[in-house]
Structure formats: C-alpha cells, structure tokens
Amino acid sequence: MAAATGGVDVLARGFGWRHSGRKRAAVSDIDLSIEAGERVLLLGSSGAGKSTLLHAIAGVLPSESGYRTGELLVDGRPPDPTSGTTGLVLQDPDAQVVLARLGDDVCFGMENTGVDPAAMPARAREALATVGLDLPWDHPTSALSGGQKQRLALAGVLAMTPGLMVLDEPTANIDPAAVPEVCQAVLGAQAASGATLLIVEHRVDIWAEHVDRIIVLGETGVVADGSPAAVLHDPELRGNLTAAGVWLPGAALPQPRTRQSAGAVLLEADGLAVARARRGPVAVSDLSIDLAEGQALALVGHNGAGKSTTALTLGGLLPARAGRVRATPRLLDLGHGAPRHSDPHRWPAADLVARIGTVFQEPEHQFLTTTVADELRLGPRQAGCTPAETEARVAELLERLRLTRLAGAHPHTLSGGEKRRLSVACMMATRPPVLIIDEPTFGQDANTWRELAALSCELLDAGTALLTVSHDAEFLQAIAAERMLFGRGQAVRA
Amino acid sequence: MNADLLVPVVRETALVRCNPVAKLAAGAVLAVAVVLSIDVVSAAVMLGLVVLMLPLTGLDLAILVKRLWFLPLAALMAGWGTALLSQKTGTVIVDAGPLLLTSDSLTMGAAVALRALALALPAVILIATIDPTDLADSLIQHLRLPATFVLAALAAARLVTLFIAEWQTLTQARRARGVAGGNVFARVGGFFQTSFALLVQAIRRGTRLAMAMEGRGFGAQDRTWARVSSFHPRDGVLLAGAIIAAAVTIGAAVAAGTWNFIFTIGS
Numbered sequence: 001m002a003a004a005t006g007g008v009d010v011l012a013r014g015f016g017w018r019h020s021g022r023k024r025a026a027v028s029d030i031d032l033s034i035e036a037g038e039r040v041l042l043l044g045s046s047g048a049g050k051s052t053l054l055h056a057i058a059g060v061l062p063s064e065s066g067y068r069t070g071e072l073l074v075d076g077r078p079p080d081p082t083s084g085t086t087g088l089v090l091q092d093p094d095a096q097v098v099l100a101r102l103g104d105d106v107c108f109g110m111e112n113t114g115v116d117p118a119a120m121p122a123r124a125r126e127a128l129a130t131v132g133l134d135l136p137w138d139h140p141t142s143a144l145s146g147g148q149k150q151r152l153a154l155a156g157v158l159a160m161t162p163g164l165m166v167l168d169e170p171t172a173n174i175d176p177a178a179v180p181e182v183c184q185a186v187l188g189a190q191a192a193s194g195a196t197l198l199i200v201e202h203r204v205d206i207w208a209e210h211v212d213r214i215i216v217l218g219e220t221g222v223v224a225d226g227s228p229a230a231v232l233h234d235p236e237l238r239g240n241l242t243a244a245g246v247w248l249p250g251a252a253l254p255q256p257r258t259r260q261s262a263g264a265v266l267l268e269a270d271g272l273a274v275a276r277a278r279r280g281p282v283a284v285s286d287l288s289i290d291l292a293e294g295q296a297l298a299l300v301g302h303n304g305a306g307k308s309t310t311a312l313t314l315g316g317l318l319p320a321r322a323g324r325v326r327a328t329p330r331l332l333d334l335g336h337g338a339p340r341h342s343d344p345h346r347w348p349a350a351d352l353v354a355r356i357g358t359v360f361q362e363p364e365h366q367f368l369t370t371t372v373a374d375e376l377r378l379g380p381r382q383a384g385c386t387p388a389e390t391e392a393r394v395a396e397l398l399e400r401l402r403l404t405r406l407a408g409a410h411p412h413t414l415s416g417g418e419k420r421r422l423s424v425a426c427m428m429a430t431r432p433p434v435l436i437i438d439e440p441t442f443g444q445d446a447n448t449w450r451e452l453a454a455l456s457c458e459l460l461d462a463g464t465a466l467l468t469v470s471h472d473a474e475f476l477q478a479i480a481a482e483r484m485l486f487g488r489g490q491a492v493r494a
Numbered sequence: 495m496n497a498d499l500l501v502p503v504v505r506e507t508a509l510v511r512c513n514p515v516a517k518l519a520a521g522a523v524l525a526v527a528v529v530l531s532i533d534v535v536s537a538a539v540m541l542g543l544v545v546l547m548l549p550l551t552g553l554d555l556a557i558l559v560k561r562l563w564f565l566p567l568a569a570l571m572a573g574w575g576t577a578l579l580s581q582k583t584g585t586v587i588v589d590a591g592p593l594l595l596t597s598d599s600l601t602m603g604a605a606v607a608l609r610a611l612a613l614a615l616p617a618v619i620l621i622a623t624i625d626p627t628d629l630a631d632s633l634i635q636h637l638r639l640p641a642t643f644v645l646a647a648l649a650a651a652r653l654v655t656l657f658i659a660e661w662q663t664l665t666q667a668r669r670a671r672g673v674a675g676g677n678v679f680a681r682v683g684g685f686f687q688t689s690f691a692l693l694v695q696a697i698r699r700g701t702r703l704a705m706a707m708e709g710r711g712f713g714a715q716d717r718t719w720a721r722v723s724s725f726h727p728r729d730g731v732l733l734a735g736a737i738i739a740a741a742v743t744i745g746a747a748v749a750a751g752t753w754n755f756i757f758t759i760g761s
Contacts, residue, residue, distance in 0.1 A: 095699050
C-alpha cells in the first residue's frame, strides 16, 4: 500500500439532523472533536441517532432528505464521499457487494476516487491480505459467507486508503463465530493505515479493549466521552448505558428460568426430512422431535445446517420432504376453527395462526398493515376473535411491549428493537399454544434482549411451547432451553 | 454469475473471450439477416450455420439441450399455427374438414419455425457467453454510455437472485400471519400485496446498496478503470464471420428463388 496516509480529524459543532417528514430530529446538538488516528467507539440507545451521525460523517446522507443544523467537518471540510477521505462499512453484508468478482469489488472504490489503474492490483491484494481474505481474484462474491462479505467491504474501503474509516454495526448481521475475524480485520486495517476509526456497535466487549475512546450519544447529544476505562467504570454512566441498552462487558445476566416438567405434547415429528425447495437438496433428514406445553426447545448449529428450514416445516410453512409433522388432538382442539388434518402444512392459514405462531428473523417480512395497532389486530381477526376480544388483546400487548406510544406509527418506521418487539407481539396476539421464533435476539440491544428473554420465560411458564433457532447461548441459558444440535444433515439432542 | 443460470460456459474459447460489444454487433448482423425475409432457405441456412458454430461457443451443450428443450417445441407450435392460418395456396396435402394444409401453408409454417430458432439460438449464446461485468465495462468505455447508470444497473442486477429467495420468504411470512389462501379474489389480492412487500424490500435493499456504493466514492467526477475493455483481432474475425454468414444466408435464399423480403409481403 502507498505509505500509511494517516488519519483525519472530525469536528462537530451543534450538529443536528432531522429526516424529512419527521417531527423529532434524529440527532441534535452534537459537539465533538475526534483527533486524527483516534479509534473511537460510538455508543447509545437504539434511536439515539448513532447511525444518522455516522452516515452524516461519511457524507452519504442526501442533503435533500432532511434538515441540517450546526456544522460538521471532516479534515476541515464538509463530508464528501467522492473525495476518498472516508470509507464506510454498513451492517447488511448482502447490500455491500457491488461486483461479481472479488478483485473487481475491491477495486470499485479506488476506481471511483480516480486511483491510477496500474497501482490498483497491488493495493487490492494488500488490502485483501490485511483483512485475511486469501481467495483468488476471480472468486465469485456471491459464494462468500456473511463474515467474508463484511471483510470484503472492509478491504474495498481499505484499498482507498481513507483517512477515516466509519463502520456501522459491522458485526451485527453475521454469524457470531465470524465476529472475531471481522474484528481482527478492522484492527489490522486501522494499524496498517493509521486512519481514524469510528465504530457503532451494540456489543461493547468486542471493541472495548481495542479503542482509545468511547463516546456515548443520548437524547440530548453527547452524554459521555472518555477512555474506555473511564466510561465503562463510572458507576453512574454504567447505569445510564445499561438503561440505554448498551451491552457492557461483565453485565449481570438474568437468572435462568427454572425448568418445569413439560405438559402434554402438542406437536410431533417422526422420520422427518426437510428441504427449502420442492426439488432441491434435503437439508436435514431423519428428525424426531416432540414439542410439549411449557417446553423450550432450541435448534442450534452452524449456518446452513438446516435449522431454519426445520423450524419452517414444523411451523406448517414448508411441506415435509419425508416423514410427517403431526399436531396432537390437544393442539387441534385449542384455538378457533377445527382443522381436519393433523399436518399443519395442510391447515388453512387462519387455523394455523391460532395454533402455531412463527416469528421470522427479519420483522419487516411479516408486516402487512400500515399501523402498529392494525398489525396487532390482524392475527386475532383472522383467527376469528370477537372485536371486543381483539381490542382487549391489542391494548394489553401494546402496554406489555411498550408500544402504546407507537400505536399509530407505520411499522416500517420503527427502530430495529421496536420492530422486533412488534413482530413477536403480532404472533402472540392470537395466543398460539406453539410459538416458533427464528433468531429472536439477533442484532438486538441489551434492553430488547432482556425483554425478549423475560417475555419468553413468561410464555413458557404459562404453558406455551417455544421452539427457537438461535446462536445466542446466553439467551438459551436464560430461558432454560433444551438443545438440538444440527450438523452434517442430521440433528441430535444435546 | 447470472449467466450460469441459463447455460454455463465450460471452455474459454476465443469466442467467449471476444469483447461483449463485438458479440452484440455480430448478433445484430445475424438477426438482421434472418429477419429480412420469411423463407425456409434463409432460415434453415442460418440455423445450420449457427448450430455448426456451437462447439466454438464453449457452452455445455448437454445442459443447453436439457434446459432449452422447449425452444424447438415453441418454434414448432409457432410454425403449426402459421401453417393453419396462412393462405391456402399450392397443392392440398391434408384436407380433413376444418383442417386444411397446403404445400404453401406448410412451407410458410416451416419458415416461421426455423426463423424463430435461428433468432433464438444466437440470443441464447449471447446471453450465456457475455459476462455482465465485461459488458458494463465495454458499454461504458466504447459506446460511451454513462458510467453511473450502467454500473448502478449492474450492481442492481446482482440483487435479482436475492429477490427470488425473498419472494418465498414473504409468501411464508404471510401464511404465518394467517392471511394466505382463500378464494380467487383473496389470492389475487395476496399476490399484489406480496409484490408490494417485495417492492418495499427491493427499494430498501437498493437504498442500502446505493449508500454502500456512495460510501466508496461512487459518483465522483474523475473515475479510473481497473479493467480496460479492449478490442482484439478476434473481435474483427467474429464480426467478419457474422457478415459472411449473413451474406451466405441471403445469397442462398436469393439463388434458390425463395427470398421473400419482409417489407413487400402483402403488396
């Protein structure tokens, strides 16, 4: 790489941003000064505007999309992404791959900023080596895993030798096993270039020991700013951070649920083989699963082992490839309607939603109406509840999940944690005896995490059968889940 | 690569390495030669020439046949329809009540069937052998199309495969909410609702992709090129080959007296 270019400084004076169409500013009154070459972790509750600030610094907030106040300077000038001064890495690995071949993708940023083509291959290879992607130049980017895609995005940024690297939750959407490699890649890249580093992330433990400084954003701008030791060991700040949903190293976990003896079996499967597509490859075969009232069962194992496919099949959303999924007479009798078949996949959707609720990993996939309250009404209405019953349940869920204030909001405008809470509440509204949740805690802040854990325990104690797909060992411990380990086309009770 | 979804390239032949713009030009020459006349001879000669050239395309021919078996079938259907409907002149060959086929109508049907194949096959070869990235480079560097537009389209095209999986998920998610199925009207309504949800997802993903691209300086004035798209002698050979094939096709039809110039039909 061209000799380390060093970092650039960032200066904000009374900076604020309000998105068009919103009453409240996403960020306001930000005053901060970041020195060249500093490594900074930016914390704050979800909705504190961390991402907005980050995007503003990277210069990718379109000026016509909102209203700016105050001043924001990068290297003494207003942020301009085309100058090549800043490099941005986002959260969604799939939305950052630009080109089909690995090497071409790394060169994309250099091409845009007018780097001499003769220098590109060497710089690209060096960037790839720094992030530890030892793959051929022509390797198809579509064949990369989530963690590899994040490292590729980082290499593309690094090859531009920016003075400032801006990372928006770079590890939130990847398999936890791949987090250390991405973390190492980021730190290696920073050390190699000497660039200023600005990271937003919920999980403090990943970065705390590697950064020089932690800045905490609150409703009123910057609420704390100092060395990791000072910020993380200040009892008052710690309390504020915990309240803001930040994951602090060494924070106490909730007391695990006391496992109770399971009730009657609701759902059973024997010799089950599952597959994504009618003709595609089989993901897992020869599965035997019983799910009983009050039982928590977790499907665990590495990505691509067929956990989600199994959950969809048990939830009556995919046909079984071989074997059968059977609802016991007990499950058939619970709830409105009377399905004639024992196989949930053959039930009408209205009968299904009254018996088995499935919460998808991406909440937005399940939103079908235009307000939060309507979203909650939809399920009970489909399942045949009376209007009075429906309204009572909606009011109770809004209250229980702290969504009352948002009852009239459009579901798509909620924050990540709010969307997750709403998607779980939607499936709870019909009070299904079986609840299936795919990666409930993925990318959530500590508050939402704690709430989801408490809610799951409550449901389990009330007799709901809970099946979850999760990588989150702490969550599974909190709800005292039995585990089923997936791998090599099979699954065994762990 | 997207093209692998159609027919994969298994050998890097000279034709595969040709510049995409040269390939497009050659394809256009062939297409014009076929389109100009509806007659059996020109269509058959062109189809024969293209089939003879198939080994040079580097395509997996077994997969080509397996995946595109419906093309000849569709061409036959088109030919059959033409034979039934075109003017019943010439000798009567089949006369079974409403079913009347004459020598002329059958010839016309055959011409249409062969012509459809002679048009479709080169198109398939083009799609399968042109790498989208190389095409974008070539369009920008040689045809001077706007870089921002072409590169954005290229990046967006990559998202299409993601949307296929997304559609499946959205359909399942609807059922999980209890709103799938029902009568025909409910299903049609559901289709549009799912389409709308997919559109929302597409826009969101597109927005994030645009932000990621911008974050890497996309849209700056002085862009440089990591890959240089250039022309080689083989591109000239390809184009010359296409022109010769077109000339042979037209020449054969004129010599055989079957040349049936499209713009004079019916006059």
